[in-house]
Amino acid sequence: MKPTILIVDDEPGVRSALSGVLRDEGYSVEAVSSGEDCLDRMTRGTVDLIVLDVWLPGMDGLATLARLRERQVDAQVVLISGHGNIESAVRAIKLGAFDFVEKPLSLEKTVLVVRNALRQRRLEAENRALRARVDRTQTMVGESYAMRQLREQVAMAAPTNGRVLIYGENGTGKELVARTIHALSRRRHAAFVEVNCAAIPEELIESELFGHVRGSFTGAVSDRRGKFEMADGGTIFLDEIGDMSLKTQAKVLRVLQEQTLEAVGGTTRITVDARVVAATNKDLQAEIRAGHFREDLYFRLNVIPIFVPPLRERAEDIPLLADHFMAEFAREYGKRVKTFDPGALAIIQQYPWPGNVRELRNVIERLMIMVPGDSTSSADLSFLDHTPLVRFHVEEALAAHLSLHDARDRFERDLILRTLTEQQGNMSRTAEVLGVERSNLYRKMRTFGLTPSRRPETEEEEGEVRT
Ligand SMILES: Nc1ncnc2c1ncn2[C@@H]1O[C@H](COP(=O)(O)OP(=O)(O)OP(=O)(O)O)[C@@H](O)[C@H]1O
Ligand SMILES: [Mg+2]
Structure with a gap:
């Protein structure tokens, strides 16, 4: 989306010159002639940046800026100050303006400041989003009896090395449970590696899980480590395990039995120590009866079953x-x-x-x-x-x-x-x-x-x- 810029200046010449040059830069531009009109405009939706003249009839630029901040308008602000009026420029910066340009206006300089101001705004937004994602403590929220029981089960299962099979409808929090188990286990400093068995095409899943040797099939242009190997010392999360083909199930079973694996096209077996946590929204017993899931694999995986209840x-x-x-x-x-x-x-x-x-x-x-x-x-x-x-x-x-x-x-x-x-x-x-x-x-x-x-x-x- 194009960034939106609002120009606030009482001189028609400045408004049209600035609008023209900023539009040429690819911005969506609006212009008003007073501080009051600026505040009024801001009640009707957000803009990304305001170019604000300090000298305005009625409410001046600094007063307008102060009002904008009171109302928590988070648009970036660039001030246009009269020549040599450093004092008001400093006050503007203290009020949170990004920068100021002096009159007489150099359009080139203004475009540069606007570009920087918008870039900083974008970086701040990205930064905030990233921080929120990192901060998002992976806690299982909920005080219902079902949730308290679930937390207890997770806490008990986590420190063991036991394989866990997590059941639950779509969106109930199966992955969160798997991550929590890893985070509370002694393996927490090693990797948590996720494999979505439903999302990987059948012909690629073995290479994904076990890795491949260069040249073993068309497209295998270099050696590649598999997810099991990446999870060595840590946890591998086999999501949507009910969607794994019988052929792949057989290979996974062998890894679980022998704790060793062979890359696609490889000649040696390597030892891996990855704790397996699997999840499914399918009724595996029914899948077994229908011949879609191996019973022996089921017993290997289902050491500690955990059921995540639906939200309703x-x-x-x-x-x-x-x-x-x-x-x-x-x-x-x-x-x-x-x-x-x-x-x-x-x-x-x-x-x-x-x-x-x-x-x-x-x-x-x-x-x-x-x-x-x-x-x-x-x-x-x-x-x-x-x-x-x-x-x-x-x-x-x-x-x-x-x-x-x-x-x-x-x-x-x-x-x-x-x-x-x-x-x-x-x-x-x-x-x-x-x-x-x-x-x-x-x-x-x-x-x-x-x-x-x-x-x-x-x-x-x-x-x-x-x-
Ligand atoms: N108890 C909870 N407390 C806080 N956040 C939760 C809780 N349960 C689930 N979530 C959040 O809800 C979203 C969905 O959860 P998650 O991906 O773990 O579910 P899932 O069972 O794996 O879903 P799907 O079946 O779609 O793969 C995630 O953003 C997760 O962090
Ligand atoms: Mg999931």
Whole structure:
């Protein structure tokens, strides 16, 4: 995308000359004639850089700059100062301007300063994104019973050398579990090497896993180390293991049995010590019955099975995860975190999240980019498909052999959430519609692991309930 530049100068000649030369440089350029117009323009979307004249009728350039900073406008600013007016230029820099150019304007010099200013802005953004990625502590967020159990299992499995097989639907956090196991193991200083068995073409997977010798097949122009060898002393993560072909399964099995491997086209076997952690979203037992997966490999891999539950079964973790991702994206985009109003909170807790944590994370990133204010409402989430929201059916209860008690709980939970959404998260109205005491509603929601709301008024309400 073209960088956008806003020129603020009261002289029409300066505006048109600068606009022309900056447009020729490939920027998208707008121009206004006063500080007031500049502030007004900034309420209607972001620009990358503002070229701001110090001498303006009405609000001058420095006052405008101060206002922009108060409003957290993060555009880069270049000042145009009168000749010899070093004092105001210094003040401008203190207010966070990138640089200044003196009048009479040299267009060449201005273009250079603009280019540098935009480059610095881009570098800062990249830097922030990188730092956010590095900082992103790979912690497993969640306080639900299921999550606490999962963390416990991970902590127990990690220090052993035992092979781990991680099960879970798409996006539940299987890779995060694998990385956490590695990070908590004695192998943490060696490599964690990931192999996506579903993404690598069948004819390349052996070379990918075991390496190849130059000339062993067309395209093998040099020797190459395989992933098993790279993971020597560390952990190899075989992701989507259910998608590995039977032929490759046989080779992997041999590596696991003998702890040695042979590169494609190689003549010697080398010894490797890589801990295998595998993951799948398939039912491997069914794959075995269907003849798609080797039972002997399954037994080798499945020493420590770990099951990562779908997000809809740990709804109380949803607000925690949402806050976690919100903070992460705020850092990455250099913006403030947005809160969820009660209606929005009800929706995200009630939505079934077929894509699990990954889908939630994507939705939060989308909100960070698309929602202008500091708070997110149910309207901002209208893109989520609400049709599967009420998921309770007699058939479902029958199929799952639910007890009357569990079936009733599920129905009550869905009905409360649905009503809450309809009432935009208002607890009093929800209680009224459902014909229960508000205190009763709070108690029910807590037993279902639902978070009523974090709005101050409702906290007061909750206070009333307690007394
Ligand atoms: N409990 C959690 N706490 C914090 N972040 C999480 C948690 N679970 C998953 N994530 C994040 O959600 C995203 C998806 O997780 P991950 O890639 O581990 O899932 P997966 O099960 O491997 O998904 P897929 O099936 O799509 O490969 C990642 O960004 C991950 O960091
Ligand atoms: Mg994965």
